[in-house]
Amino acid sequence: MYNPIKTLKTNTIGTLNMLGLAKRVGARLLLASTSEVYGDPEVHPQSEDYWGHVNPIGPRACYDEGKRVAETMCYAYMKQEGVEVRVARIFNTFGPRMHMNDGRVVSNFILQALQGEPLTVYGSGSQTRAFQYVSDLVNGLVALMNSNVSSPVNLGNPEEHTILEFAQLIKNLVGSGSEIQFLSEAQDDPQKRKPDIRKAKMMLAWEPVVPLEEGLNKAIHYFRKELEYQANNQYIPKPKPARIKKGRTRHN
Numbered sequence: 553m554y555n556p557i558k559t560l561k562t563n564t565i566g567t568l569n570m571l572g573l574a575k576r577v578g579a580r581l582l583l584a585s586t587s588e589v590y591g592d593p594e595v596h597p598q599s600e601d602y603w604g605h606v607n608p609i610g611p612r613a614c615y616d617e618g619k620r621v622a623e624t625m626c627y628a629y630m631k632q633e634g635v636e637v638r639v640a641r642i643f644n645t646f647g648p649r650m651h652m653n654d655g656r657v658v659s660n661f662i663l664q665a666l667q668g669e670p671l672t673v674y675g676s677g678s679q680t681r682a683f684q685y686v687s688d689l690v691n692g693l694v695a696l697m698n699s700n701v702s703s704p705v706n707l708g709n710p711e712e713h714t715i716l717e718f719a720q721l722i723k724n725l726v727g728s729g730s731e732i733q734f735l736s737e738a739q740d741d742p743q744k745r746k747p748d749i750r751k752a753k754m755m756l757a758w759e760p761v762v763p764l765e766e767g768l769n770k771a772i773h774y775f776r777k778e779l780e781y782q783a784n785n786q787y788i789p790k791p792k793p794a795r796i797k798k799g800r801t802r803h804n
């Protein structure tokens with residue numbers, strides 16, 4: 553996490569401000585919550601009624617607890633002030649136009665594979681994740697906002713892989729000769745994660761439709777183009793033309 557305190561402020565004060573605004577203008581509020589509210593789960597797959605297993609003082613705490621209190625605030629405003637809320641618990645998502653260098657696994661592995669660098673697996677790589685393509689998520693968010701479901705809903709793709717399998721898959725799709733490098737494991741890294749999406753299926757008639765490989769190929773295509781663009785286009789800042797007042801000459 554780049555800036556834990558700003559992360560905490562955005563999730564708490566930011567959500568509080570938005571709930572206040574929603575109350576004033578009578579808007580329906582969508583909270584982009586996260587699978588991280590389940591922490592390092594002791595229940596698998598994770599359904600919405602699981603309360604989670606979060607270390608409140610660990611390195612992920614400002615994000616996880618920030619999102620948990622954001623959910624708490626949503627339901628306080630709903631009960632006390634009648635604000636309409638929709639809460640999506642978003643599981644790992646990827647796709648074109650994701651940030652190249654945010655350090656998450658999809659962007660890291662694709663960039664490493666494209667550049668012939670080692671793919672950095674933290675720990676043994678036996679931890680699991682399930683990745684959904686961005687357009688599936690967007691369809692789920694639209695369905696949720698248009699529904700009358702005010703309780704939290706998981707949005708994710710239940711196809712689960714180990715991180716090592718995932719590294720090998722990306723390496724193959726890129727056609728890369730990169731090695732796989734094992735680094736020390738991340739502290740408090742959730743060991744298993746997979747959404748139970750029965751609620752979204754039943755109440756929103758939603759489920760992911762984009763197969764993992766198809767989505768990854770689109771993301772790889774995007775990253776390849778970005779790298780080419782960056783290699784061919786150095787950004788050279790041009791000074792703004794001096795604004796000279798009429799009738800007066802500027803002497804520097």
Ligand SMILES: O=C(O)[C@H]1O[C@H](OP(=O)(O)OP(=O)(O)OC[C@H]2O[C@@H](n3ccc(=O)[nH]c3=O)[C@H](O)[C@@H]2O)[C@H](O)[C@@H](O)[C@@H]1O
Nearest residue numbers: 586587588642643644645656657660672673674679715738
């Ligand atoms: O989408 C989610 O639910 C959450 O996913 C991420 O958390 P995380 O699942 O840990 O995502 P990554 O940082 O992409 O890591 C996934 C796994 O890959 C591993 N990893 C990551 C990067 C890397 O270079 N190598 C590597 O092995 C991590 O240790 C972890 O086990 C984000 O940090 C959260 O913002 C988000 O809410």
